[in-house]
Amino acid sequence: MAVMKSVLEAIGNTPLVEMERLVKHWKLNGRILAKLDHLNPSGSKKDRIALGMIREAERKGLLKSGQTVIEETSGNTGNGLALVCSVLGYPFVAVMSKGNSVERVRVSRAFGARVVLVDQAPASKPGEVSAADFDLVTAETERLTKELGAYCVGQFTNSDNAAAQERTGDEIWEQSEGEVDAIADFMGTGGGFTGIATSMKRHNPSVRCYVVEPENAAYYSGECAESFRGHRVQGGGYGREIPFLDRSLIDGCVKVTDKEAMDGARALSGVEGIFGGFSSGAHAAAARKLLESGEQGKTIAIVICDSGLKYLSTDLYS
Ligand SMILES: Cc1ncc(COP(=O)(O)O)c(C=O)c1O
Missing domain, CATH: 3.40.50.1100 (Rossmann fold)
Incomplete structure (x- = not known):
């Protein structure tokens, strides 16, 4: 790797890692590929x-x-x-x-x-x-x-948010050599889901794109019209409409509890050496649910959104 002009050149092009140990640990049938976006310079995607x-x-x-x-x-x-x-x-x-x-x-x-x-x-x-x-x-x-x-900047309405994360999808596609059957993504601005799903469907329209939602804020699952109940997955799950999300990209929703998200994060760190936060844990938990149900035997791609270092003041790793 050549000398970079600034740390900005170190943004993106993160590794994609096969979660073989996690799949074995949870006795799953299929593959989970994790995009290590917590390795970006400030610790998140x-x-x-x-x-x-x-x-x-x-x-x-x-x-x-x-x-x-x-x-x-x-x-x-x-x-x-x-x-x-x-x-x-x-x-x-x-x-x-x-x-x-x-x-x-x-x-x-x-x-x-x-x-x-x-x-x-x-x-x-x-x-x-x-x-x-x-x-x-x-x-x-x-x-x-x-x-x-x-x-x-307006990340909630700025379409350059989704455009930047479409590149994440392109990297996943290139690194996996097109071996992705489904993705699962937790939404804050929805830029990640929109960008990655747009990329996947451009490469292969049959890739299934699942929204990951906290059980207590299952808006897109159709269960959270008004009654948002709190959850611990920071960075999203606000239980409301996302301005630039095109609903036609959504093939399904997966709900996760706080406990499942936390167990997921602890399994990622304890079994795979991948130190993510609550939403990364929610992604792992969602991939597990998909491999235990409709996506058995398939390959699910997820993003490790941010570093566990950002949660040391919480009980996630205490
Ligand atoms: C830790 C974490 N995970 C997931 C998300 C959701 O990402 P997006 O805004 O692309 O939907 C965010 C957004 O702030 C976040 O901070």
Whole structure:
């Protein structure tokens, strides 16, 4: 590998690893391929969209030299943007709910970002971020964007988010030499699911694309019209409509409990040496359910979204 001009060149092109030990451990029939996106420089898959969205904003003339960049984030996009903005010389403000883990706040601050923490809604719990919490973060982001004359990245509506993660799908396809029968992905912005599913269906329309949902926020499974009950899978599962998700990409939904997600993360680290967070565990648990039911004998691709290091303040690995 040649000398890189900056750490930005180390974003993406992550390894794809066969979960042979996990498949044996859980006595499954089939294959799980894990895309190690927690190995991106700030520790999550969101480095890809941070770089992609900033580069596109520059190209489209939306972001001026030296202008402040702002974003509402559960933390990982903030970490990625903080890193990218520090290298490219933009001041960055991350607006976050207090419900997210403290590690993400500190990582953004380490890259020089200003982090604005927004109180949770009265009925919310720390470690569980609801749609109501996110609405408060959105309102504060809108206020600060005007006050600072900032460029708001807008990952929830910015199609360059999905475009950057379509590349993740292309990498999975190339690395597996087209040997993917299904993917399973947990949604926050839905950029990951949309991007990877778009890539898979472009390569082979018969690849099945499953949305992974917390049992307590099973919106796309059709069970969470109004009654969002909290869950611990940070980074998504807000139990509400996702603006740029094309529902025709969804072939099915897999529900996972907090315990299954946590057991999944612990099995990934304990059996495979892969240190992911709650959503990575949810992906492993979903792949397990698929291989135990309709996808027996098949190959399921999942993403390791972020590093377990971002959850050391929680009981995930205590
Ligand atoms: C840890 C983690 N997993 C999964 C997701 C969901 O990814 P996406 O926003 O691409 O749907 C996020 C988003 O913030 C995340 O931080």
